[in-house]
Amino acid sequence: MSKPVRFGVCLVVFAIFVLPLFAMVVVAFTPRASLFDGGASLWPSSWTLDNFRTAFDNYPVARWFGNALLVATLTTILSVVVNLLAGYALAKMRFRGRSVVFVVILSTLVVPTQAVMIPQFELVARMGLIGFFWAVVLPSASTALGVFLARQFFVSFPDELIDAARVDGCGPLTAFRRIVLPNTRPLVAVMVLLAFMTQWNDFLWPLITLRDPDLYTLPVALRFLQGAYDADYGGIMAVALLSSLPLLILFVLLQRYFVAGLTRSGLRS
Template identity: 40%
Template structure:
């Protein structure tokens, strides 16, 4: 398509907007196809889901698969464990990332630029490379199959510090200086001025972290040995091992574990989008 062929779109913003909306709708529809197929198969009968020529649309709906999924494995326990794991890592990282980001954005100390650069360089190291050293360290500290052993290694990341630092740099120093003139110390200025203004960025970081840890499979898989700390992602694997090829029940369990993330996104969508556009991840 030549530039002359695209000229009418440039001169017609309404047509351009409709084309962009149609493109977004098409991409969204294609992305949702696996999710829709998962939900449809989840309500099929055992024989229909295991047929040699599967049909994704159920010939008859079986809502009792929901109860069967909870009866075959302790799915409720897995969901509670996932909430504890994801919420614990999210809470600790938002606290540690906010403190470190404030130090890099507001405090002047020797080597700050070099230290921040080295800290960001850790983002280039794949998590699989540090998996074995983390496991050995946690094992020496007797943290296998314990909540501290699962949560603490994932409570500190350079990405969260970078995200909040970019936002803190955009907050005018006048606000903080006014609080200092009113008698507030550095800690009070951080809690009463910086943190309230950074709520969108903090909420964005929290949503990113919660979703990533909710879907985390590798670390809970090697650390958790019992149902006491086993998360939903690991539980789905055990579900498949236990029940073979009962795809309808497996996908029903997967549907159940996906619903909380969908609800979370719609509840935090306003903060999520606002935080991305204001924190430097929106292309500014």
């Protein structure tokens, strides 16, 4: 494929992903009167922060943002820890039925989330967690994709280093913490991005389990900005823009490890 063709393909892909973000920024900073009188344009005639002020004045956006950040952070920490340990056990520890366990975990990837939502809700309800953040955090504390990525990463980790640590008197957890864990930065970066992004954008499960509006996260709370007869599009886009910033910042901070982590986890040939 020639360079002009590749450049054209990259330009089209870039436009597909960037134009919606650009439109969101334009609407967020366009005055409300301009949106209803003349509609949104490719460039606002005047830039304003009124949409942000109106959203913060009329709704507890700061609280919703804090809720989303807390839930996503707790879920990410638990998910990374559990998936790392599970993947390491499936890759490096010898026990009966190891392959069967891995296949069963992997097979859950093809099960739709909606298919397990009712039994999952019943389990969370019997634990008395409905209406608490833990109802959202605990069901996402481990994922089949995270276990798969960790297992594939650790399969390629040299056994000689782990054996040397055992000869020096290190137990399984000590060897994992001192020898294996310092070399998992690319894997951790991928798992953090995927877990944080998934939990941050989740809508249906927090809507079902967090019944108090003060506990809602941003994706759930966005529906409050849409009324029965009209919608504050400027406010919606303003809050949506704020909602996208943590993901953009996190990706910029971890993107140097992201490609390496996917490559070593077996998702790229």
